Amino acid sequence: ARFEQRLGFRIEKRALELIGESVKAKYPSLVSGDRLRNELMLALKEEKPEKIFLRLKRLGCLGYFIPPAKISAAVFARARKNPLKRRDTPQLAVNLLCLVEGMNAEEIAQFCARLNMPSETKKLLKHAGGNAKTVSSKLAASRPEQAYIDLLSSDYPDAFLAYLASFGAKTAHIAGRFLDGRAQKPLVTGGDLKQLGLKEGPVYSELLKKIEAARMSGKVKSRKEALLYIGRTGCNGSVTGEKQRFGGSPSL
Numbered sequence: 031a032r033f034e035q036r037l038g039f040r041i042e043k044r045a046l047e048l049i050g051e052s053v054k055a056k057y058p059s060l061v062s063g064d065r066l067r068n069e070l071m072l073a074l075k076e077e078k079p080e081k082i083f084l085r086l087k088r089l090g091c092l093g094y095f096i097p098p099a100k101i102s103a104a105v106f107a108r109a110r111k112n113p114l115k116r117r118d119t120p121q122l123a124v125n126l127l128c129l130v131e132g133m134n135a136e137e138i139a140q141f142c143a144r145l146n147m148p149s150e151t152k153k154l155l156k157h158a159g160g161n162a163k164t165v166s167s168k169l170a171a172s173r174p175e176q177a178y179i180d181l182l183s184s185d186y187p188d189a190f191l192a193y194l195a196s197f198g199a200k201t202a203h204i205a206g207r208f209l210d211g212r213a214q215k216p217l218v219t220g221g222d223l224k225q226l227g228l229k230e231g232p233v234y235s236e237l238l239k240k241i242e243a244a245r246m247s248g249k250v251k252s253r254k255e256a257l258l259y260i261g262r263t264g265c266n267g268s269v270t271g272e273k274q275r276f277g278g279s280p281s282l
Contacts, residue, residue: 032073035081046089053090061094061142063146070095070145072248074125080106083129096141100132114202115194123154125188134161159191166197169204178243181208188212211246217256226260 034041052058073082080103086092105128113123131137138159142152156216157165159189165186169177181191181204191209195202218241220234227236241259244250251260 031091032069032076035078036076049089049091052135058091058094063144065147066095067147068084071122074122074129079125079129093147096129097133097137100137101129102132105131109193109196110137112192112202114192114198114206123187124193126151126177127154127162127190127193130155130158131162134150135159137162146224153185154187154189157186162190162194163197163231166194169194170198173220174204174247175205175240175243175249177204178208178211178246182239182242207246211242212227217241217250217253218260219246222257223260226257 031041033039059097060250073079078081080101083092083095083101084103086095087098092098092101106125109124109128130141133141135156138155140154141147147155167182172180186194191205195205215239218238219237220230223234223237224230228237237260241250241256245256250256
């Protein structure tokens, strides 16, 4: 089916009959999960992988990979129009997320078990399915700075964020700014906060996230501005009397 869709030919009649007989006898169930996974990954590398899966559905074979009713050509088409185009985005991973978008958590777990998915793939797919739509809607409805804080508190892989960008322009903007920011060196570290006299504790993590979120939203662009931001905003009352403490221009 992969070569048929890529090269544009059609499987000849007798071969189709043999495929049908094999499916009826449930021979594909004898194929190992590793072999199925390898074939799946090859299909996901194709320019329009959904064409392969829809062909497998017509042949009665798709159920050995995923629930046939869950495949959607529109999902793959939407991902190809993703406004967030990045050279470092693994398209195979994005296509895999498209493949499982219609599945629930239980179906995704069964899918991973059947194909012996490696731990990194399982980690990626645990965020997938209906959860992706929920996350995208929440990000789009949040203020940018709060959206970045939420993302900083998550463990979403880059591929998942790139996939989320296909849900809409606002989500794409937030995901893009977040990925760019996450790839950069932090403006301020816990060591800097310690030198400023802040008592160590959970407040460090909260304040550092606020600083990074401010940078991602464009409110902070340099280390000096980040230190001034600490003085202006504080964190749960842990930073007080900033003007007196920093003299209006904190530095380290």
